[in-house]
Each structure stands twice: as structure tokens, then as C-alpha cells.
Amino acid sequence: MNAAPHNDFASRFTAFDLSLFKQGKHYQLYDKLGAHHVNEMDAQGVHFAVWAPNAEQVSLVGNFNHWDRRANPMWRRPDDSGIWELFIPDRLEGECYKYYIRGYNGYEAEKGDPYAYAWEEPPRTASRITHLNYAWEDESWLEKQRHTDIFTVPLKIYETHIGSWKRHNDDTTSFLSYRQLASELPTYCKELGFSHVEFMPVMEHPFYGSWGYQVVGYFAPSSRYGSPQDFMYLVDTLHQHDIGVILDWVPSHFPTDAHGLGYFDGTHLYEHADPKKGFHPDWKSSIFNYDRNEVRSFLISNALFWLEKYHIDGLRVDAVASMLYLDYSRVEGQWIPNKYGGRENLEAIQFLQELNEAVHLYCPRAFTIAEESTAWPRVTAPVQLGGLGFDFKWMMGWMHDTLSYFQKDPLYRRYHQGQLTFSMVYAYSEKFILPLSHDEVVYGKASLLKKMPGDAWQQFANLRLLYAFMYGHPGGKMIFMGAEFGQSHEWKHDGGLSWDESLGAPNRGLVAFIQDLNKLYQTEPAMHVHNYDPAGFEWNAIDDAVNSVISWIRKSDEQDDSLLFVANFTPIVRKNYRIGAPKKGFYSEVLNSDNLKYHGSDVLNDAIIETAPIPYHGRTHSLSLILPPLAVIVLKYQYDE
Numbered sequence: 001m002n003a004a005p006h007n008d009f010a011s012r013f014t015a016f017d018l019s020l021f022k023q024g025k026h027y028q029l030y031d032k033l034g035a036h037h038v039n040e041m042d043a044q045g046v047h048f049a050v051w052a053p054n055a056e057q058v059s060l061v062g063n064f065n066h067w068d069r070r071a072n073p074m075w076r077r078p079d080d081s082g083i084w085e086l087f088i089p090d091r092l093e094g095e096c097y098k099y100y101i102r103g104y105n106g107y108e109a110e111k112g113d114p115y116a117y118a119w120e121e122p123p124r125t126a127s128r129i130t131h132l133n134y135a136w137e138d139e140s141w142l143e144k145q146r147h148t149d150i151f152t153v154p155l156k157i158y159e160t161h162i163g164s165w166k167r168h169n170d171d172t173t174s175f176l177s178y179r180q181l182a183s184e185l186p187t188y189c190k191e192l193g194f195s196h197v198e199f200m201p202v203m204e205h206p207f208y209g210s211w212g213y214q215v216v217g218y219f220a221p222s223s224r225y226g227s228p229q230d231f232m233y234l235v236d237t238l239h240q241h242d243i244g245v246i247l248d249w250v251p252s253h254f255p256t257d258a259h260g261l262g263y264f265d266g267t268h269l270y271e272h273a274d275p276k277k278g279f280h281p282d283w284k285s286s287i288f289n290y291d292r293n294e295v296r297s298f299l300i301s302n303a304l305f306w307l308e309k310y311h312i313d314g315l316r317v318d319a320v321a322s323m324l325y326l327d328y329s330r331v332e333g334q335w336i337p338n339k340y341g342g343r344e345n346l347e348a349i350q351f352l353q354e355l356n357e358a359v360h361l362y363c364p365r366a367f368t369i370a371e372e373s374t375a376w377p378r379v380t381a382p383v384q385l386g387g388l389g390f391d392f393k394w395m396m397g398w399m400h401d402t403l404s405y406f407q408k409d410p411l412y413r414r415y416h417q418g419q420l421t422f423s424m425v426y427a428y429s430e431k432f433i434l435p436l437s438h439d440e441v442v443y444g445k446a447s448l449l450k451k452m453p454g455d456a457w458q459q460f461a462n463l464r465l466l467y468a469f470m471y472g473h474p475g476g477k478m479i480f481m482g483a484e485f486g487q488s489h490e491w492k493h494d495g496g497l498s499w500d501e502s503l504g505a506p507n508r509g510l511v512a513f514i515q516d517l518n519k520l521y522q523t524e525p526a527m528h529v530h531n532y533d534p535a536g537f538e539w540n541a542i543d544d545a546v547n548s549v550i551s552w553i554r555k556s557d558e559q560d561d562s563l564l565f566v567a568n569f570t571p572i573v574r575k576n577y578r579i580g581a582p583k584k585g586f587y588s589e590v591l592n593s594d595n596l597k598y599h600g601s602d603v604l605n606d607a608i609i610e611t612a613p614i615p616y617h618g619r620t621h622s623l624s625l626i627l628p629p630l631a632v633i634v635l636k637y638q639y640d641e
Contacts, residue, residue, distance in 0.1 A: 009087035024293030029301040034115030045089040052265035053082020062097030096126035103266020125259040138239035155476030167496035178230035186241035193518025198246040214255040244313040252319040290347035320372040356389030367391035395432035433476035461630035464593040468632035509599030525556035574627040580617030585640030594628030603628035
């Protein structure tokens with residue numbers, strides 16, 4: 001097959017494109033680099049372009065030329081862009097291809113296309129030529145998001161791993177496709193009341209056991225589950241069920257597989273050349289060179305690509321802490337200080353700021369989430385105020401402290417109550433999402449259910465108590481798949497969830513409780529309108545560590561909408577327990593995690609509870625309550641005489 005000589009086709013690059021690219025400011029590179037169907041000289045064909053500035057020769061190889069490295073040499077642009085181009089007058093739809101690259105140092109490799117829209121299914125490693133045409137039907141959803149303040153709506157996230165949510169007839173080797181997932185997952189999430197699905201990385205990755213966090217094909221959804229259009233259909237269907245889509249995104253590192261980005265043109269092109277900055281000791285992978293303009297263009301273009309081409313609503317940026325610190329997971333002598341002698345990665349900071357500014361400028365309906373596990377300041381502050389510019393940050397401290405507390409025998413919880421209350425000291429330093437993520441249910445950590453102490457009944461009661469405490473705490477909410485029905489074993493990526501367990505009585509009770517929690521979170525303004533500012537929360541009583549009881553108030557702009565939470569972290573029923581009331585009058589239970597319909601012991605309060613003029617907890621009136629075992633009750637003011 002013949003390629004057009006360089007003077008017989010029009011380049012897709014303008015001078016403005018090249019200027020932006022070299023400045024690190026070209027954020028639509030996916031429309032320029034890679035393989036694109038075009039019309040040239042009244043013929044339909046494919047235009048190829050790849051950045052390989054230090055290559056001596058680049059050729060296109062694939063099925064169509066029998067992988068002959070001599071058949072289709074590419075043309076190097078006569079400028080300093082480092083871009084090689086080629087036009088082939090044939091559609092080539094679905095064909096496999098790579099770039100043969102020979103470096104000036106004698107290096108030779110066949111590389112996948114960094115900008116490919118599709119790849120072969122692993123373990124095969126070639127890129128595939130395809131288009132992204134799709135007839136979207138989610139305009140009403142997108143329009144609604146353009147006018148939604150994400151900080152005042154209830155954020156209820158269901159974290160999902162596509163390959164292991166469900167398998168065909170429990171076959172551990174047979175994945176659901178994107179379209180099969182679309183027939184089940186949106187309905188399931190809608191029934192449970194979740195507002196968003198967060199997918200662990202869907203981008204093409206060679207090793208399935210990496211869970212997607214070792215990405216090779218940054219611009220392609222994994223072919224394990226179908227085509228790009230199939231993934232679009234899944235997103236589209238979720239949107240039509242009023243469910244947003246968040247993607248885990250990995251700009252922190254990439255694998256060293258020979259067909260990937262590493263040592264791309266015979267030099268350290270995408271990664272930093274010095275292993276003290278360019279190699280991750282924990283993950284044995286390469287770290288992007290954030291100081292290189294073209295690399296920043298690649299990454300920011302990729303983020304915007306998923307938001308624009310796949311209508312993604314949010315990006316959760318993985319491993320931000322590893323990007324921010326030059327000494328992350330390194331001992332003295334294994335890292336290079338910045339120009340001021342500090343440990344902060346100044347280039348990564350600049351990149352993250354530029355990323356968030358670009359997302360908010362070009363796709364203002366979308367939001368970003370930082371998985372940042374340290375006390376780095378102003379992660380969610382605007383860039384112009386010196387922040388990183390993220391919209392949300394995972395509240396890792398809350399997750400670790402809370403799970404540590406819940407794993408303790410209730411007999412000893414009285415000595416650790418500060419683990420529950422400490423998070424409110426810093427709860428408004430950032431805009432937080434409370435995660436109960438996949439990281440907490442793997443590698444011998446046990447499932448959430450099996451982390452809980454006691455017998456089977458107490459384990460489920462503790463889990464309902466955990467979820468109620470989480471939902472009552474300020475911030476967005478996220479739980480990992482399987483936790484909603486109390487899966488007993490750890491998450492296993494090489495099999496589906498244990499859906500047979502979801503049929504058990506306590507499991508069905510837990511699902512019903514999640515549904516009611518999500519409904520309460522959705523319908524009660526006090527649960528979400530001030531999720532990220534101090535106006536929405538007030539401690540009511542945290543002085544009874546002996547009985548392991550705490551109480552707090554969630555507030556909206558209307559005082560009568562306030563909700564009073566009372567939590568008993570022991571299996572002892574406490575009768576005639578007096579709690580200060582926000583105002584005098586009559587209250588009712590709007591939620592009780594011990595209700596029989598949740599498989600609780602059904603220790604309930606009266607339908608209407610009247611305050612007494614007995615001062616308590618600094619308030620003029622109080623309530624006498626029955627506190628069910630290992631449970632949370634939520635009370636709402638009804639009326640006064």
C-alpha cells in the first residue's frame with residue numbers, strides 16, 4: 001500500500017497548533033496527533049501523526065502492509081516540532097498499526113500510538129484505527145449539569161470496577177461488555193439512589209491485575225469490554241438515568257511496557273530522564289516529566305478528551321501525593337530537591353494548576369477530585385489564591401480514623417472517641433468527599449463487613465452504623481461496590497461480586513438502609529446544602545465517651561429543617577437517655593438504623609417525642625430517648641403547640 005509523499009497531502013497542523021504545542025498549551029491534541037480519517041485529493045484516507053523529536057526514522061507498520069518497516073516511511077516536519085506525518089489513501093477502519101521508530105543511538109522499537117482511540121485486546125499490543133462517531137442522547141443531562149452547583153447537591157458515588165462488578169453466570173473468565181453493563185448498572189444505581197458512578201480506570205492497560213492504574217492507551221477505553229462507541233453507550237445510558245460518571249485518571253505514572261510511552265523515540269521523551277525523578281519505586285513505573293511542555297499538552301489534552309468526547313462529568317486524579325513530593329516513597333539520597341532546596345515538586349504543582357484551570361475553562365460543567373493523602377494545603381482552593389484548583393479532595397484522614405475506631409471492640413471504644421470527632425477540626429479546610437474505597441477491602445484488609453467486631457448480627461449493625469455516621473458527616477459520600485449489600489469477602493478483581501450473598505436477609509436489610517440513606521440525603525436540605533461550610537454542622541453532645549454516645553446537628557438555611565443525629569456505638573440499649581434539643585416542641589424519628597426492615601432489633605422511639613423544659617447540653621429543652629444498640633437515630637422537628 002502506497003503512502004502519499006509529503007508534498008501531496010495537506011498537514012493537519014497550523015502554525016498556531018505548533019506554537020501552542022511547544023508552549024504546552026495545546027489542549028486538543030487528540031484532534032491532531034494520532035490516526036484520523038480525512039479527505040485528501042478527493043480520496044478518503046487516514047492521516048497519521050506522531051511526536052518523536054529524537055528519532056532518526058519513523059515508519060508506519062500494520063496489517064495493511066504486512067508489518068513491513070520499509071513500506072510506509074513517515075515524513076518529518078521541517079520545523080522543530082518533532083512531529084512525523086503520513087497520509088494513506090485508504091479508510092483502514094479497524095486495522096492494527098504501530099510506529100516503527102529508530103533512534104539516532106541505534107534504538108529500535110515498534111510503539112503503539114500514544115493518541116490511539118482504540119487498541120487490540122490485551123495481551124496483544126497494537127493500536128487500532130477507528131472513529132469516535134456516536135449519536136448521543138444525553139443533552140438534557142448535560143444541560144442540567146451546566147446549571148448545577150455541584151457543591152449544594154447531594155454527591156452519592158458508587159465506585160465500580162468494570163471488570164469485576166458482575167461476570168456472565170459467575171464465570172470468572174467472562175466479562176460483561178460495556179453494553180451489557182449498560183443494561184444493568186444504571187438501573188441498579190438508580191434503584192439504590194446513587195447520583196454518580198465512579199469507574200476505576202477504563203483506559204487501556206496491558207495488565208488486568210493493575211486494576212487499570214498502569215495505563216498505556218490514554219485515549220482509548222479498554223477493548224476488553226467493547227468498542228469506544230460501546231463505552232459511550234454506557235455513559236449515555238447512565239446519563240439518561242440521571243446518573244453522572246466519574247473516571248479515575250492517572251497522570252502520575254505509566255508502565256514500562258515496550259510498546260508504551262517509555263523511552264519512546266530512543267530517549268526519555270515522556271518520562272523524566274533521571275530515575276530519582278522519573279521512576280516510581282513503589283509501582284516500578286515511569287513518572288511523567290511535568291517540566292516538558294509537550295508532555296503537559298499530552299496530559300491536559302487527555303483529561304479534556306474524556307470530558308468532551310465521552311461526556312464524562314468528573315475526573316478523580318489518582319496518587320496526587322506522589323506527584324507533589326519529590327521524596328515520596330524515597331529515602332535520603334534517592335531524590336533531588338527543587339531549586340529552593342525543598343521537597344515540593346514545583347513542575348507537578350504547576351501542571352495540576354494548569355490542568356484544573358483548563359478543565360474549568362473548557363468544560364465548566366465538569367469537576368475534579370484529588371486523591372491526596374497528606375496535609376498539603378489548599379488542594380481545593382482556587383489557583384489564583386495559591387491553591388491547586390481541585391473541586392474536591394478525598395478525606396483520607398476521616399476514612400482511616402473512622403475505620404480504625406469501628407474495628408475496635410465496643411467495650412474499648414470509650415477510649416477512642418476522639419477518632420470520630422477529630423475530623424471536624426479540619427472538615428472545612430478543604431471540600432471533602434468521604435471515601436470507603438477499593439483500597440480498604442483488598443490485600444488482607446478484609447471487607448467492610450468483616451472489619452466490624454462481634455457476631456454476624458453485630459457486624460451488620462456496625463456497618464449500618466458506619467454508613468449512617470458517614471452520611472451524617474459533612475462532605476460528599478462514596479462507597480465501593482459490594483459494600484452496599486455487605487459482601488463478606490474481600491474484593492477480587494478476577495471474579496464478580498458475590499451477588500448470591502445479596503439475597504440474604506441481613507444483606508437485603510443493608511441494601512434497604514442504603515436506599516433510605518440516599519433518599520434522606522437527597523430530600524433533606526440539611527444533609528447537603530451546606531456540606532462544605534461550617535453553617536451546616538454543629539456538635540450537640542460529645543461528652544459521653546463512657547457510654548460511647550455522640551450527637552450532632554445538620555442544618556440548612558431553615559431552622560425547622562435541621563436534623564438531630566444521635567449515635568450509640570455500643571450494643572447496649574440505653575433507655576431514658578437525655579439529649580439537648582435544638583428547640584422545644586415535638587420531634588419524630590425520620591431514620592433509625594435498628595429498624596426491623598433493615599434487619600435490626602426494632603428498638604424504636606415513639607412516633608412523636610415531646611421535649612421537656614429540662615436544660616441539657618447547653619440548651620433550654622431536651623428529649624428523653626431510647627437509643628437502640630449499635631445504631632443511629634435521626635430526629636426532625638415537627639411542630640410546637
